[in-house]
Amino acid sequence: MRRPVSLYGLTFSLPLLIWQLLFFVFPLVFLIALSFWTVRNFRMQADFDTVNWTTMYGRAIFWQAYGTTLALAAGAAVLTSLLAFPVAYAIAFKLSDRARRWAIMLMVIPFFTSYLVRVYSWQVFLSDAGLINVMLGWVGLGPYGLLNTPGATLLGFVTLAFPLVVLLQLFSLIFIDRTLIEAAHNMRCGRLRTVFAVVIPSARVGLVIAALFAFILSFGDFVSPIYLGGGDPTTLSILITDTTKSGQQWPRAAVIALTMIVTLMVVAFLSIRFAYRGRK
Amino acid sequence: MTQDPTQDPLVTFDGVAKRFGSYTAVQKMDLQIHQGEFLAIMGSSGCGKTTTLRMLAGLEAPSEGVIRLSGKPINDLPSWSRDTPMVWQSLALFPFLSVIENVEFALKMRGMGRAERRARAEQWLDRMGIAEFADRNISQLSGGQRQRVALARSLVVEPQILLLDEPLSALDAALKVRMQSVLKTLQRETGITFVYVTHSQSEAFSMADRVVIMSRGKIEQIGTPQEIYRAPRTSFVADFLGSSNIFPGQLTRDGQGQPIIATPSGDFALPAGNTLGIAGQSASLTVLDTRMQIHLQPPGDARNSVAARMIGEEFVGATATIYFETEDGREIRVQKAHEDLADLSLAIGKPFHLSWSPADGHLVSE
Amino acid sequence: MNQENEANRNPFVNGALKLYVLLAYLFVFAPILASFVFSFNSDRFPSIPLGDFSTEWYRAVAADPLVWEGLRNTLLVGVVVGVISTALGFGAAYTDYRYHFMGKQVYLALALLPPTIPVVIMGLAMLAFLSRVNLSGDALAVIIAHVVICAPFAMAVIRLRLSQMDPSLEPAAWNLGASEWAAMRHVVIPFCRPAILGALFVTMAVSFDEFAIAWFVSGLNETLPVKVLGFLQGQVSPRINAIGTFVFVTTMTLLILAQLLLGRPDATEKE
Numbered sequence: 028m029r030r031p032v033s034l035y036g037l038t039f040s041l042p043l044l045i046w047q048l049l050f051f052v053f054p055l056v057f058l059i060a061l062s063f064w065t066v067r068n069f070r071m072q073a074d075f076d077t078v079n080w081t082t083m084y085g086r087a088i089f090w091q092a093y094g095t096t097l098a099l100a101a102g103a104a105v106l107t108s109l110l111a112f113p114v115a116y117a118i119a120f121k122l123s124d125r126a127r128r129w130a131i132m133l134m135v136i137p138f139f140t141s142y143l144v145r146v147y148s149w150q151v152f153l154s155d156a157g158l159i160n161v162m163l164g165w166v167g168l169g170p171y172g173l174l175n176t177p178g179a180t181l182l183g184f185v186t187l188a189f190p191l192v193v194l195l196q197l198f199s200l201i202f203i204d205r206t207l208i209e210a211a212h213n214m215r216c217g218r219l220r221t222v223f224a225v226v227i228p229s230a231r232v233g234l235v236i237a238a239l240f241a242f243i244l245s246f247g248d249f250v251s252p253i254y255l256g257g258g259d260p261t262t263l264s265i266l267i268t269d270t271t272k273s274g275q276q277w278p279r280a281a282v283i284a285l286t287m288i289v290t291l292m293v294v295a296f297l298s299i300r301f302a303y304r305g306r307k
Numbered sequence: 308m309t310q311d312p313t314q315d316p317l318v319t320f321d322g323v324a325k326r327f328g329s330y331t332a333v334q335k336m337d338l339q340i341h342q343g344e345f346l347a348i349m350g351s352s353g354c355g356k357t358t359t360l361r362m363l364a365g366l367e368a369p370s371e372g373v374i375r376l377s378g379k380p381i382n383d384l385p386s387w388s389r390d391t392p393m394v395w396q397s398l399a400l401f402p403f404l405s406v407i408e409n410v411e412f413a414l415k416m417r418g419m420g421r422a423e424r425r426a427r428a429e430q431w432l433d434r435m436g437i438a439e440f441a442d443r444n445i446s447q448l449s450g451g452q453r454q455r456v457a458l459a460r461s462l463v464v465e466p467q468i469l470l471l472d473e474p475l476s477a478l479d480a481a482l483k484v485r486m487q488s489v490l491k492t493l494q495r496e497t498g499i500t501f502v503y504v505t506h507s508q509s510e511a512f513s514m515a516d517r518v519v520i521m522s523r524g525k526i527e528q529i530g531t532p533q534e535i536y537r538a539p540r541t542s543f544v545a546d547f548l549g550s551s552n553i554f555p556g557q558l559t560r561d562g563q564g565q566p567i568i569a570t571p572s573g574d575f576a577l578p579a580g581n582t583l584g585i586a587g588q589s590a591s592l593t594v595l596d597t598r599m600q601i602h603l604q605p606p607g608d609a610r611n612s613v614a615a616r617m618i619g620e621e622f623v624g625a626t627a628t629i630y631f632e633t634e635d636g637r638e639i640r641v642q643k644a645h646e647d648l649a650d651l652s653l654a655i656g657k658p659f660h661l662s663w664s665p666a667d668g669h670l671v672s673e
Numbered sequence: 674m675n676q677e678n679e680a681n682r683n684p685f686v687n688g689a690l691k692l693y694v695l696l697a698y699l700f701v702f703a704p705i706l707a708s709f710v711f712s713f714n715s716d717r718f719p720s721i722p723l724g725d726f727s728t729e730w731y732r733a734v735a736a737d738p739l740v741w742e743g744l745r746n747t748l749l750v751g752v753v754v755g756v757i758s759t760a761l762g763f764g765a766a767y768t769d770y771r772y773h774f775m776g777k778q779v780y781l782a783l784a785l786l787p788p789t790i791p792v793v794i795m796g797l798a799m800l801a802f803l804s805r806v807n808l809s810g811d812a813l814a815v816i817i818a819h820v821v822i823c824a825p826f827a828m829a830v831i832r833l834r835l836s837q838m839d840p841s842l843e844p845a846a847w848n849l850g851a852s853e854w855a856a857m858r859h860v861v862i863p864f865c866r867p868a869i870l871g872a873l874f875v876t877m878a879v880s881f882d883e884f885a886i887a888w889f890v891s892g893l894n895e896t897l898p899v900k901v902l903g904f905l906q907g908q909v910s911p912r913i914n915a916i917g918t919f920v921f922v923t924t925m926t927l928l929i930l931a932q933l934l935l936g937r938p939d940a941t942e943k944e
Contacts, residue, residue, distance in 0.1 A: 036771075039765075040765070042764050046761055046821070046824070047784065047787070050802075050818070051783065052783065054799055054802035055794075055798050057798065111697075113690060114694050117691060130698075133702075136925070139924045139928055140705050140917070141884075143902055143913070144708050144913055144914065146905070147905060147917070151719055152703075152704070158707075186704065190701060204399065209386070209395070209399065211387075212365070212366070212385070213364055213366070213386055213391070213392060213393050214392065214416055214461075214464075216412070218681070218686065225401065229402070247792060249885070250905075264793045267797055271797055277800075287791065291791070368680040385681045386681050387681075
């Protein structure tokens with residue numbers, strides 16, 4: 028309002044600004060500088076050398092990991108969206124207000140349970156003598172090697188992203204104007220057709236954003252690819268942790284991190300443009 | 308307009324009721340809607356008018372009774388299997404579709420080919436005078452233009468019946484009047500049956516051939532606007548229309564054996580030939596506020612009259628509404644042109660006498 | 674009429690959808706509940722049929738000095754992170770509520786974006802940066818990094834509460850002679866008190882569960898989730914379940930407290 032710059036106003040505005048500039052923006056910008064540093068005798072030196080970029084981009088393993096990560100994250104985004112949509116739809120349109128409140132509350136709980144613990148549970152479920160193989164054995168199937176497969180990695184990604192995707196989809200579905208659905212029914216548009224002709228287009232922005240979040244979460248996760256996927260084929264996040272934790276090759280890890288950030292920015296930009304396409 | 312009493316009605320409600328839990332929105336209703344008429348259903352909010360319309364469109368399931376369309380029961384038909392297009396109060400235009408895509412929607416759902424439905428949609432946009440906006444987004448249109456899109460979208464399938472749920476309530480006063488004439492003309496030209504739900508007396512009375520007045524889930528009166536205005540059937544209708552003064556009382560006879568109504572404000576002579584008159588029965592006498600005269604002295608003739616103190620006045624354009632209160636505390640409203648008031652030197656608190664000819668009174672049941 | 678009306682309802686379709694919802698919740702809660710069950714199971718590799726009831730994993734955990742060390746670090750970090758994040762988040766929420774200025778979009782982006790950056794990238798950036806300024810390998814490093822990702826949550830919670838505040842409340846206080854500071858102390862903060870406490874608990878809960886960034890920057894001062902990551906890397910150990918169950922119960926307690934504080938309909942009106 029009046030006098031935006033005052034000691035009083037700055038007291039509240041500045042601390043967060045300073046903190047995030049210092050400990051969020053600056054470290055990320057520092058990654059750019061770091062990616063041009065060199066490592067000699069296990070010691071990093073400030074430098075301006077493109078060797079890290081050429082080395083990393085010259086490795087087949089890097090591009091293979093890039094392809095794997097992209098494919099797995101995209102797969103997770105699509106799979107999670109498809110699996111979550113009927114849940115969000117049913118909660119939004121088929122439950123009473125009371126049941127809906129409960130459903131939302133329950134869906135929030137997973138955010139506050141350790142992802143590591145949940146991944147560990149899946150490890151136990153999926154192992155050769157685990158719960159799932161035992162149950163398959165009852166009907167004369169298996170045992171199958173379920174653990175250390177890309178499928179298991181995807182399962183982990185879905186575990187990670189599913190609650191968030193359901194909630195984001197749900198919030199976009201809840202705010203659909205109900206009269207639009209009635210109007211469609213009124214014009215000979217049947218139940219299932221209405222979902223595709225009216226519900227999905229109305230909620231498109233929310234649905235795309237939900238898928239985008241599933242992509243971002245999966246793209247950066249290293250726990251599921253290592254502990255459920257067995258680290259093979261490797262992913263960018265595994266490469267970062269390996270490169271960082273073993274030896275002093277941080278500049279190379281920075282190259283990977285920056286590549287990931289640029290990829291995420293492109294994907295986010297494209298999805299948001301797609302979400303708002305045709306809208307003014 | 309073109310009602311042929313021998314023709315079967317297009318829609319019949321046979322003892323239709325709707326309950327939401329313990330709340331009854333519509334009580335056992337019988338109603339016939341004729342082919343080609345403009346029917347307005349009017350009432351205040353919560354009277355059941357919108358529920359009635361929504362049952363017809365299949366958006367609510369009746370709790371009881373049968374709704375027939377062209378003689379066939381439609382209770383069990385889902386909305387999408389009925390041809391009862393509706394125009395919503397919110398218009399319910401699809402924001403993610405362009406104007407012409409909105410109008411094409413119903414044709415597309417019927418499986419009509421692309422070229423043909425585009426042509427049909429264009430034709431209707433043209434007819435509604437909005438052809439130039441075909442490729443616009445809904446959000447780029449004005450209120451009146453949206454209204455026309457909504458009408459085109461529903462009419463493009465050339466239905467037998469069109470349902471309208473307070474479609475004009477979001478418009479400003481001038482646009483409202485313009486759209487009323489658009490709607491009326493459209494209805495005459497197409498001969499489509501319009502069922503128009505509204506809380507506005509002026510909308511209902513200016514457009515409809517017949518008006519249904521509802522209150523608390525019940526039909527209070529059905530009739531042409533003139534019939535209802537001149538002869539409200541119940542004191543609720545008289546009160547709802549707001550243009551009559553109402554004197555509740557008991558029917559009886561005076562010393563000469565003439566039928567009169569005894570009210571707390573006085574005994575009044577009744578209009579000749581009234582059919583309600585059974586002595587001892589409760590009834591109300593209603594008198595249109597334009598039919599009352601204001602005097603400084605009692606008129607002293609055969610007219611009915613009552614003494615009242617002036618309590619307020621209100622001027623709208625050329626007419627004035629003067630408010631009075633009788634000795635028993637009843638409020639009476641009188642409408643007059645300004646020039647008729649010149650000799651009275653009106654002042655708040657001043658006593659006057661109000662009179663009307665017995666022929667201008669109208670008896671209604673409670 | 675939020676629920677679907679009776680007309681157009683198909684019991685078969687609705688039944689199938691509800692069954693699917695049930696299965697989805699089963700999928701979400703299966704690993705959480707299993708961990709709870711496994712933590713009391715004597716088998717090292719739990720499967721069907723389950724082994725005997727046992728508290729040996731809890732005892733093993735309780736006997737491990739490194740776990741206690743981790744718990745101490747976690748609590749210390751969590752409490753400090755909660756307090757700092759809530760203070761910063763409150764300032765940002767109030768700034769967004771009250772002021773309009775050039776570059777506000779950028780300010781809000783800085784305030785809200787950090788949780789969307791993948792944790793490995795944040796971890797690496799933090800490690801590289803903090804080690805340059807000799808802060809890495811310290812509980813302080815974990816605190817700094819956690820505040821970055823927790824402050825946005827605090828801001829969101831408090832901003833929501835501020836949006837419920839009558840915008841004329843503060844001007845009314847000034848009009849009655851309160852300075853801006855006095856209005857803040859006697860009007861804004863009391864109004865936001867439940868949200869402030871809620872934000873405190875939510876940010877603490879987020880910090881308690883965060884393992885990736887903490888793993889990058891903590892060095893030897895491991896927090897409990899980093900310890901769990903260590904167990905996961907090592908041999909298969911149901912001790913994870915014991916710790917997980919313990920952390921889950923703690924987190925849920927914090928959240929329920931937060932919910933009670935936020936959900937009380939007229940928490941401030943009574944004051």
